[in-house]
Amino acid sequence: MIAIRQLPLVILPLALAATAAPAVARAPALADAAGDYRIARSSIIHFNVPQVGGGGGIAGQFTNFSGAFRIDGRNVARSSVEFTLYPDSVRARERRIEEFLRSSAVFDTANFQTVTFRSTRVTQTGPDTATIEGALTARGKTRRERFSVALTDWNRRSISFTIRGNIRRAPYGMDVGTPIYSNVVSFDMNITGVRR
Amino acid sequence: MLRNSDRGFGAITIALHWTIAALILGLMLIGFVMRRMEIDPVLQFSLYQWHKSFGFTALGLAILRTGWWLVERSPQPLPSLSAVEHEAARLTHRMLIASSLLVPLSGWAVASASTLDIPSFYFNLVVIPHLPLPKSEAWEAFWAFAHAMLAYVMLVFVAIHTAAALYHHAVRRDAVLRRMLRSEAGAGGADIVAKGK
Numbered sequence: 001m002i003a004i005r006q007l008p009l010v011i012l013p014l015a016l017a018a019t020a021a022p023a024v025a026r027a028p029a030l031a032d033a034a035g036d037y038r039i040a041r042s043s044i045i046h047f048n049v050p051q052v053g054g055g056g057g058i059a060g061q062f063t064n065f066s067g068a069f070r071i072d073g074r075n076v077a078r079s080s081v082e083f084t085l086y087p088d089s090v091r092a093r094e095r096r097i098e099e100f101l102r103s104s105a106v107f108d109t110a111n112f113q114t115v116t117f118r119s120t121r122v123t124q125t126g127p128d129t130a131t132i133e134g135a136l137t138a139r140g141k142t143r144r145e146r147f148s149v150a151l152t153d154w155n156r157r158s159i160s161f162t163i164r165g166n167i168r169r170a171p172y173g174m175d176v177g178t179p180i181y182s183n184v185v186s187f188d189m190n191i192t193g194v195r196r
Numbered sequence: 197m198l199r200n201s202d203r204g205f206g207a208i209t210i211a212l213h214w215t216i217a218a219l220i221l222g223l224m225l226i227g228f229v230m231r232r233m234e235i236d237p238v239l240q241f242s243l244y245q246w247h248k249s250f251g252f253t254a255l256g257l258a259i260l261r262t263g264w265w266l267v268e269r270s271p272q273p274l275p276s277l278s279a280v281e282h283e284a285a286r287l288t289h290r291m292l293i294a295s296s297l298l299v300p301l302s303g304w305a306v307a308s309a310s311t312l313d314i315p316s317f318y319f320n321l322v323v324i325p326h327l328p329l330p331k332s333e334a335w336e337a338f339w340a341f342a343h344a345m346l347a348y349v350m351l352v353f354v355a356i357h358t359a360a361a362l363y364h365h366a367v368r369r370d371a372v373l374r375r376m377l378r379s380e381a382g383a384g385g386a387d388i389v390a391k392g393k
């Protein structure tokens with residue numbers, strides 16, 4: 001029953017190995033989803049910094065990034081991800097905002113070309129959800145951060161997730177504009193991995 | 197004495213005058229530095245926000261001051277002033293009163309028309325809403341130009357006004373500056389009035 005109700009949902013492969021695998025041939029079994037993936041360029045890395053009194057805030061995307069992840073077939077917790085983004089590629093509503101974000105006020109791209117994330121722990125939280133903890137490095141500072149992951153699509157060659165996380169920017173030396181602009185940057189990403 | 201008298205300025209006029217004068221000179225400096233000098237972008241961002249907060253303070257005080265100026269009498273001109281000097285001073289004061297309103301209003305228009313849409317968070321305490329003006333790059337550029345022009349024209353009047361005050365004090369040695377410094381100086385002015393008579 002449970003498996004049938006879940007059928008329309010996209011089910012996290014990681015969950016299926018033990019529980020629902022026999023129920024549906026079409027659903028991704030952990031054994032099927034397991035493997036090494038490269039993060040596709042079609043992925044979307046979107047962020048938003050809310051502003052005081054409502055209104056749009058500062059929203060944007062990064063268009064240049066690369067990364068890879070591995071889904072461990074035996075032990076989900078052993079899965080891992082490595083991600084690098086190039087903040088120089090930031091796109092925002094207008095040029096002045098992009099230039100400000102690249103400047104020494106925020107990413108300081110002249111001195112720090114990359115922002116990296118390396119997972120340290122993956123915890124499954126539901127049939128199609130998980131939490132990823134890891135080390136985020138920006139502007140030369142590394143801190144432990146956490147993102148929540150939800151499976152959105154899967155086929156034999158690729159797998160997609162929505163990944164969300166709220167990052168405090170002040171500890172990375174990017175507190176410019178607070179408290180007019182929130183200290184908390186919310187990331188909303190659609191990551192597609194293509195099997196290697 | 198809080199009120200102006202025929203002979204001199206009262207404490208209210210004097211306090212408003214010097215508070216506004218200090219704010220305006222500070223705002224000219226901040227405005228110039230944040231806009232025309234190569235500075236660290238973090239500092240530049242904060243200077244813009246300080247500029248807006250102090251600018252709104254200047255606007256509020258200038259509105260009070262203008263109301264006060266309209267209802268309160270002006271002291272008699274000092275007898276050491278010729279009729280032309282007196283007229284020039286009155287004209288300069290009118291220009292200063294008008295620009296003390298127009299300059300911050302046009303600044304508020306810049307912030308309001310800007311496509312950046314950066315909230316004016318008055319001393320990080322309350323958000324002052326934008327004026328209902330169209331937002332576009334062209335309108336932002338227009339208001340920025342108007343604000344800069346008005347500010348620098350005002351600076352010329354401030355310079356003339358200050359130079360005249362210092363000239364009266366140092367060269368003519370009359371009570372013009374003194375009576376704007378202390379309300380009792382009004383009495384000193386009266387002495388000169390008496391002597392002049």
Ligand code: HEM
Nearest residue numbers: 223224227228231248251252254300303304306340344347
């Ligand atoms: C009496 C009060 C004020 C004075 C004397 C003043 C003076 C100045 C000056 C000298 C500049 C530099 C202009 C340039 O070189 O381009 C400037 C720029 C500016 N001021 Fe003011 N200002 C005042 C009030 C305000 C207020 C109330 C606001 C907004 C709420 C404001 C917003 C701005 C902005 C946004 C700029 C930069 C414009 C740009 O980026 O081109 N100002 N101001």
Ligand code: HEM
Nearest residue numbers: 213216217220270289292293296354357358361372373376
């Ligand atoms: C910082 C240098 C300044 C000095 C040394 C100075 C000095 C003076 C003096 C001595 C007077 C008295 C004139 C008289 O007896 O009629 C005066 C009046 C006046 N000042 Fe200034 N001032 C300065 C800045 C400003 C600024 C920036 C403003 C702009 C708002 C301003 C606006 C006025 C006005 C409107 C009056 C006329 C007062 C009245 O008749 O009620 N002053 N100032």
